[in-house]
Amino acid sequence: MPREFALFGILIPTLLPLFILSIGLQTLLDRVLGWLGVYRMVWHPSLARLCIFIAIFGALTLSLYK
Template identity: 90%
Template structure:
């Protein structure tokens, strides 16, 4: 996959759509975990949310560049 792509004449990095997809996936997982009550069992819910986002974004990035 190319390192950048053109969108209406503007070069965008390939990681941008992955970042947006990571935000969407993290939002869905956040709602599911909130509904299941997972965040009541963790010490710091905001830190858990950040870690989930970093893990999703890292996995998507590694799948792109591997």
Template identity: 60%
Template sequence: MPHEIAVFGILMPTLLPLFVLSMLLQIGLDWALGRLGVYEKVWHPALFRWCLLIVIFSGLSLPLYR
């Protein structure tokens, strides 16, 4: 898989759309976990949200650079 994507003649790294996709997935998952009350049981909700974003982004980008 190429490491750059051409969008309207501009080269951008492949990780940029993956990061945007992971942010969108994290927002949806954050909303669902908030509705289920998971954040009331977590020690540090902001740290949990950050780690969730890192896990989603790593899971999406790891197959790209394997």
């Protein structure tokens, strides 16, 4: 897999679209978990959100580079 790709003549690292996609997926999952009330059972909701984001970004990165 290439490390970067050209978008309108600009070289963009491959991790940037994965980062943006993981932000979108985390936002969607965050809304669902907030609606279900999961964050009321978590000790530190902000830390839980960060861990979910890191897990999503790591999974997307591993699926691309493995």
